[in-house]
Amino acid sequence: SYELTQPPSVSVSPGQTASITCSADNLGNKYASWYQQKTGQSPVLVIYQDTQRPSGIPERFSGSNSGNTATLTISGTQALDEADYYCQAWDSSTGVVFGGGTKLTVL
């Protein structure tokens, strides 16, 4: 089965840039998406098709995907960005696959 690997945690200071990675074999050949989930809430799509931002998502969220790694970048990180972030891809045999999630701490 296809598996996505994320770091369990990332810390960033307010105003700095946070980068969260997601790794898998040939991930760059698939589309990657990213979700933000705050405590007790449903996930929210923040990036789809590697680089696209849904309507209403701030410009400070951006994405890239190449080789074996997709990256979510949050520029000028704010306290309200503190959340769990999940990457996701579609595999033709496995279906929807999620990474293990990364807890972003803004301190």
Place this chain on the structure above:
Amino acid sequence: QVQLVQSGAEVQKPGASVKVACKASGYTHITFPIHWVRQAPGQRLEWMGWIHGGIDNTKYSQKFQGRVSITRDTSANTAYMELRSLRSEDTAVYYCANGASGYLDYWGQGTLVTVSS
């Protein structure tokens, strides 16, 4: 604007079944695709399967194959997820989500299913 509203929390005994509903509004076409994702307490998101297409094509995660059924009533704009032979490890929040292009853009509010004797 697409909205997904799920049925309320459930408490079930081990060995029983649960059926969670997901009512959709704001769609412009009838054959809406719906995924089901669950999240055990403190754990990762876990995809269970989806239903899509005009003839109710379904695809299930290998983990749940044989124990889960995803159906829909297009006249009621409602999708359902039934999980059978419940065990304590199935205690989780179950989400429905809309997604036709490999990503899940709208999510329901979640339904807590507790399995306890």
